[in-house]
Ligand code: FUB
């Protein structure tokens with residue numbers, strides 16, 4: 001069986017991801033903590049809220065803090081941080097103190113509406129439970145402290161009793177998936193098979209009975225329109241969907257369920273061929289934060305929640321445990337350098353919930369002036385916290401554990417999926433295999449991989465965007481028999497490519513996106529003046545790489561044209577080709593919106 005090499009076996013030692021990990025350690029984890037304190041999320045664990053007091057707990061505040069704790073645990077596992085541990089220990093003490101005798105734990109359904117426990121499918125109790133379980137597993141693994149894990153085992157036991165044994169709850173499967181994948185983790189951390197069976201129960205029951213979701217959404221909203229093995233398209237709320245698909249993959253991997261695996265494969269194919277943005281963002285519609293029909297990939301209205309993007313990376317990374325196929329690892333790469341990375345500001349303090357692919361600021365005033373608020377326009381700049389603040393703590397947990405995406409191993413072959421400057425040590429039989437990657441990726445595509453501690457077979461992903469590899473590949477991977485101490489060297493030359501979308505992706509017709517290696521570039525009006533849609537990049541000109549002085553990120557400069565501005569021009573006039581030459585500047589999509597509101601676009605006209 002192919003297994004992911006746990007992130008904690010790897011030290012990211014330099015380059016892109018070291019900077020991002022340092023940013024989370026030095027800034028983001030504290031910034032999110034501070035905002036969660038301001039908004040009462042941490043205090044809520046004291047269970048002291050009473051009617052009339054400010055900061056009324058929300059039904060899924062538990063999950064916001066749980067994800068933050070999980071991130072804190074990953075940081076701790078890489079390097080202990082006493083201040084983080086103190087906060088987690090204090091919070092865990094409150095969890096232990098306020099947990100019911102029977103094991104139940106939920107802030108809202110204890111201090112606000114205790115009579116409504118486990119009554120309503122969309123009330124997120126099991127979603128919160130799942131995030132708490134993931135956090136408890138992570139904290140136990142990082143510190144060896146078991147109190148939190150024990151609390152969550154008690155809670156899992158109680159959930160098993162109510163949902164699987166007594167069956168006296170108001171619903172059978174949760175409206176927001178998450179607990180399923182968490183129970184698999186809890187099973188792996190404790191060896192308790194009942195948790196695995198409970199995960200199977202929740203997955204198997206989804207869509208199997210006629211279980212209503214809510215009065216405002218069809219059951220496809222929570223992926224319950226069909227039994228999971230019969231599902232072959234990605235439907236409904238995108239975060240719920242990818243968390244479910246992660247659990248389906250987890251179960252199929254562990255119990256060899258071919259039907260479940262097939263469903264995962266078919267759904268994955270549906271996502272990446274019809275429902276994914278070039279940035280790896282998914283869930284294009286703000287209406288339900290959801291997938292819609294195939295090719296509905298509006299750039300201006302792209303919802304593409306940060307949590308959904310990172311959930312897709314988690315799903316794709318799990319699929320790599322069935323087989324090394326670069327269609328999965330290419331998606332991980334697309335997400336982590338684009339639709340996920342855009343979700344956090346360059347200073348690490350603020351976040352996007354939605355990640356649009358085009359911004360035209362004046363349009364955002366349209367619906368207010370027409371007194372018509374039916375269109376939800378994505379935010380144009382990032383916020384430090386949201387009322388519904390699921391995304392920021394997801395970033396806190398994802399970046400420290402990014403090395404989970406790097407390698408997998410089946411005891412004979414080490415699979416190299418991503419490229420990050422790093423050192424890894426993994427147990428191989430009786431010995432220890434050391435793997436060192438030296439690379440400045442994605443600044444350039446030079447990668448040196450040195451393996452020592454024994455001979456091994458190594459499979460290296462040849463990135464899908466690179467067409468210069470001359471050797472043989474199997475499903476996008478090149479295989480090598482490597483001797484102890486040998487170094488593999490690659491140079492995936494990062495030329496700039498103009499990308500087009502299939503004709504069915506109508507919002508992109510006649511336009512091209514710019515990619516260099518795995519990174520999608522965009523234009524902002526800060527660098528190019530307003531009316532970006534009127535700029536035509538010169539399709540034959542060379543893109544000159546450089547560095548953006550103000551943002552400190554890579555930049556591409558290319559010859560381009562735009563119509564000469566004529567203030568007296570009528571709204572419509574016969575075609576005239578009075579173009580002026582300009583120099584267009586493009587920055588990585590992940591770096592947009594770091595200088596205040598401005599126009600931005602990913603898809604451009606090309607002359
Ligand atoms: O409902 C919990 C989380 O909040 C979802 O995963 C996000 O989409 C947001 O709605």
Ligand code: ZN
Nearest residue numbers: 305307390391
């Ligand atoms: Zn989110």
